[in-house]
Amino acid sequence: MPELPEVEVSRMGIAPHVTDQRVTQLVVRNPKLRWPIPEDLYQIEGQVIRAVHRRAKYLLLETDIGTAIVHLGMSGSLRVLPAGIPPEKHDHVDLCLASGEVLRYNDPRRFGAWLWQPKDSEHSVLSKLGPEPFSDAFNAAYLQEKAQGKRTAIKTFIMDNHVVVGVGNIYANESLFAAGIHPKREAGKIAPQRLALLVDEIKAVLAFAIEQGGTTLKDFKNADGKPGYFAQELQVYGKAGQPCPRCDKPLSEAKIGQRASVYCSACQK
Numbered sequence: 001m002p003e004l005p006e007v008e009v010s011r012m013g014i015a016p017h018v019t020d021q022r023v024t025q026l027v028v029r030n031p032k033l034r035w036p037i038p039e040d041l042y043q044i045e046g047q048v049i050r051a052v053h054r055r056a057k058y059l060l061l062e063t064d065i066g067t068a069i070v071h072l073g074m075s076g077s078l079r080v081l082p083a084g085i086p087p088e089k090h091d092h093v094d095l096c097l098a099s100g101e102v103l104r105y106n107d108p109r110r111f112g113a114w115l116w117q118p119k120d121s122e123h124s125v126l127s128k129l130g131p132e133p134f135s136d137a138f139n140a141a142y143l144q145e146k147a148q149g150k151r152t153a154i155k156t157f158i159m160d161n162h163v164v165v166g167v168g169n170i171y172a173n174e175s176l177f178a179a180g181i182h183p184k185r186e187a188g189k190i191a192p193q194r195l196a197l198l199v200d201e202i203k204a205v206l207a208f209a210i211e212q213g214g215t216t217l218k219d220f221k222n223a224d225g226k227p228g229y230f231a232q233e234l235q236v237y238g239k240a241g242q243p244c245p246r247c248d249k250p251l252s253e254a255k256i257g258q259r260a261s262v263y264c265s266a267c268q269k
């Protein structure tokens with residue numbers, strides 16, 4: 001499943017191709033994504049894409065009259081191709097551009113989304129989201145205040161989009177290991193300086209993943225291959241039973257809030 005770093009790398013990959021481009025045609029081959037693709041989205045035809053932003057795991061293609069909101073779901077990916085390349089299986093949406101390139105959306109499991117947000121309104125999928133992890137609003141004082149009195153496991157807490165957006169399972173595991181915090185510890189019972197360290201580690205772990213993914217950017221022009229979700233250097237995720245990178249004790253595994261959690265019972269308290 002694409003997590004925030006993949007979405008940010010997708011944004012960086014498509015932005016140079018779609019920014020300042022006029023949309024000549026929207027082609028929808030299968031509107032049945034997580035939500036049906038709304039008729040409103042066709043308003044993007046004839047509009048110029050002014051900017052590509054990201055909010056949580058949503059990509060925002062901004063025009064003068066509104067914004068196309070794209071979510072990659074469980075298995076979605078975007079590619080930029082020259083016009084005229086026949087669609088393959090699961091290529092559900094094309095955004096044809098005046099440059100002669102096509103932004104093509106592929107999604108085998110169809111849990112992704114293409115939505116439309118008229119100018120000066122906020123789509124319901126974007127309201128009530130917590131701060132971006134890289135924003136100044138996500139800081140030690142903020143997390144302490146949010147965590148106060150919370151009995152939720154810290155891992156579940158930081159994966160809550162109302163607390164901070166974009167911390168998926170992989171990065172929750174990795175940042176808690178980096179901060180030395182046990183994933184089951186109650187959020188409200190963690191000392192302020194440890195929460196401050198966790199904020200720093202969340203930012204660092206996500207930034208490192210984006211940096212690694214950035215090296216795959218050339219793939220966005222590759223007509224044959226799919227961008228794929230990039231391989232990463234991870235410390236604990238997917239490594240249960242293997243030696244802890246810090247103390248060599250075997251890493252433990254537990255389900256926390258239905259999600260696979262890997263941690264070191266010696267290094268994480």
Ligand SMILES: [Zn+2]
Binds near residue numbers: 248249266
């Ligand atoms: Zn350890």
